[in-house]
Amino acid sequence: MMIEFGLWLGTPRVLYQHLALQTRPLSCGTTVLMENQHQEQRYFYAAILQIFQCQLSDGHKRTIRNLSWNPAGNMLASASFDGTAGVWQQEIPEGEFEYLAQLEGHESEVKSVAWSYDGQFLATCSRDKTIWIWEINDENEFDCVAVASGHTQDVKFVKWHPHRNQLFSSSYDDTIKSWKLEESIDDWVCSYTMEGHESTVWGVDFDRTGNYMVSCGEDKNWMIWKISETNFENKGMISNLHSRSIYSCSWAKVSSPGSTVLMTDLIATGGADNKIMVYEINCESLASSATGSFEFNIVAQKQMAHQNDVNSVTFHPKNPLILASCSDDGKIKLWKVVAETQDQQQEKQEQDQIMENANYNQ
Amino acid sequence: MATIDGKNPNPIIIKAHTSVRPDELEQVRKKLEVAGIDDFDFDEDMVYDVIATIKDPEHPLTLEQLDVVKPHLITVDNENYYIRVEFTPTIPNCSMATLIGLMIRTKLNRNIPSKYKVDVYIEAGKHDQQKEISKQLNDKERYLAALENEHLAGIVNDGIQDNSLSYR
CATH class of the missing domain: 2.130.10.10 (YVTN repeat-like/Quinoprotein amine dehydrogenase)
Incomplete structure (x- = not known):
């Protein structure tokens, strides 16, 4: 499941400039994300806002x-x-x-x-x-x-x-x-x-070891490759999970805690169908399996993540459960990947909150 | 019928009609004013109305008069909000095909609710470079970059100016 927890709205003037988004390396590393989300959002946005200001002037x-x-x-x-x-x-x-x-x-x-x-x-x-x-x-x-x-x-x-x-x-x-x-x-x-791709390849990203690469494209497919300095091997192509072009893919740079498979990595894809998908890759299957196959689960899928094409998705450089996305709808969003139960808990909390507010209003 | 320079000096002109459903045009416009365009579902005829009046870059005629766009080559899927338009260049080596495609895409982007995804293709077998041009037209990045070219944007804007059959 994915929960949206941050949003930045562009003005019409910078609408088309939301084609790109990349997380900043957080060198200080002191920010504890779950405890201080607002500060974290500031890191994501600060540079984006500033680059737009620079862009407008010179x-x-x-x-x-x-x-x-x-x-x-x-x-x-x-x-x-x-x-x-x-x-x-x-x-x-x-x-x-x-x-x-x-x-x-x-x-x-x-x-x-x-x-x-x-x-x-x-x-x-x-x-x-x-x-x-x-x-x-x-x-x-x-x-x-x-x-x-x-x-x-x-x-x-x-x-x-x-x-x-x-x-x-x-x-x-x-x-x-x-x-x-x-x-x-x-x-x-x-x-x-x-x-291997059947049309334009829009993006690539690497896992933390640098032994694997994910790619995505206009053909609506994404693929995993084993790569070295001199050689490569196609580990498999995933089709039919996006209904339009996949513009962006991101591989989380740290192993995610608390996942269902022992050793996993997260990959996210976003595309022209307004959708964001997050997958859990079984690294053992990647290392051991023959060419053309690996195991993965869908961890989250957000059908209408944005009102328009998702142009870029990128994981937080230190926390694999945080994802940022940007779209032609002029918005930048932050997402948190959560386990089902936690999500249900939050839903309950929200309902409680609504009830509380309702009581207060009375 | 192909010519050496990719131009067609003698295109076949079909008789133009005003709108597929002229009586509904005003009605739809009024409804749109109340509901707002994004809540409105389009059908094939309405999409046709939007692109029929686009002016050909070579001739003082509309795409409808030149039979470049046809109602039966338009598909609207209102479950997934998807519009697919195929168009037919007048000659198989038409040098204006990419430009015509750009115009169709731009006019649709400006006149159709943004919830719709739009693909524009050349009708199968109707152009020597059908595959190449279709790929180019549906590459969002190339499309956006082309429209940032002032010269191209000028020609496109001239061609799609007439909004008499559009709904906004």
């Missing part, structure tokens, strides 16, 4: 399609339809985000941007079919170190491996590609191409 000229935090959480990169990527920096905690750099070079809309796990590299991708890899130096300057070509159509999404400098890109050409630095020629090359 940032991008067109829609911001995607955002990415650096690992330290003090820099935010943005990808825009205006053909540029931007980097915003917060010099002191809780301070203003200032426009640090504009990354120019792509020929058309920049679709996605991603920081590497060590914060050393930034990748951008575009409708111009290329991926640009930027390196940040000590003076906070960005140099383009590679232009990676290989996709035959728009590159929709980029994401770095969680533990090593290996980049994954997904595309309108229905494939996912893995990229790595080839030291001998000092250039970034495609290490392998993953085929």
Whole structure:
């Protein structure tokens, strides 16, 4: 079950900018979520509000399609339809985000941007079919170190491996590609191409070990892959759980407590059917099973999670039971995944509350 | 009938009619004023009314007059709030097919309650690049980016200006 516990409303002016959402790494880690939800919400929203304020004054000229935090959480990169990527920096905690750099070079809309796990590299991708890899130096300057070509159509999404400098890109050409630095020629090359989706691949994410990847796409399917630096294996495709395109998938980065299976991970998907699904993956089945099959349960499904397309879902970086989503309805929502009984309890509490209020009114 | 430049100098023109159910147009408009558009269920005829008056980018004619849109190629599913529109380019290498699709999608997005999901396709076998163009039209990101292009947005807006048969 999922309970909505946080909501942020956009103004019409920033409606289309809710295409992207990424949770900020919470470096302080002191916030206890269940005890202080309001503070937690503030962390989620603070940067979003600030980036919009920056955007309105001196940032991008067109829609911001995607955002990415650096690992330290003090820099935010943005990808825009205006053909540029931007980097915003917060010099002191809780301070203003200032426009640090504009990354120019792509020929058309920049679709996605991603920081590497060590914060050393930034990748951008575009409708111009290329991926640009930027390196940040000590003076906070960005140099383009590679232009990676290989996709035959728009590159929709980029994401770095969680533990090593290996980049994954997904595309309108229905494939996912893995990229790595080839030291001998000092250039970034495609290490392998993953085929399996039947249409555009909209997003990918990794489990905490970095041994597995989830992908989702226009074909309404999501898939799990076993990945290494040099090879990959298709662990299975899940169909028929979304009735329209799946735009986003997220893999919780910590094992969830109190789940029904001994070792599980949570995956969430959201898409054009306005729906959010949360699945519990049996990791043992993933490790042991043959190609093309793994075990999972549906933990939660919210049919009308939003009034319109769900563009992005992302788990909280430290608490796997907290999920954020954003939509074309202009809303950002926070969700809590709860066990059935707890939910029933809450329902009862709410009913009691209503009764209490009713009595009070009398 | 395909031409080298993807243009059709002599399209077949069918006789235009005003509305599938002209007597209901005013009635529906009044009801909408009271109920609000989002509570209203559309049917195939009403969807047809919305897109029939779109102007072709090449000719001073509507999509209805050129037989590019047809009532029987529209599906409305009011259980799942889903609308599917297929359209028929006048020639199989029509260079304007993508633009026409953009216009149909945009006019529907602006005139149909947002609870409906809309897909726009080229009728099977009616264009050399039927699959490619249909994929492009239904890629939300490409669609939104195209409309942020001022030149394209201008042409689309010119083509869908006439709201005489629309319900809002």
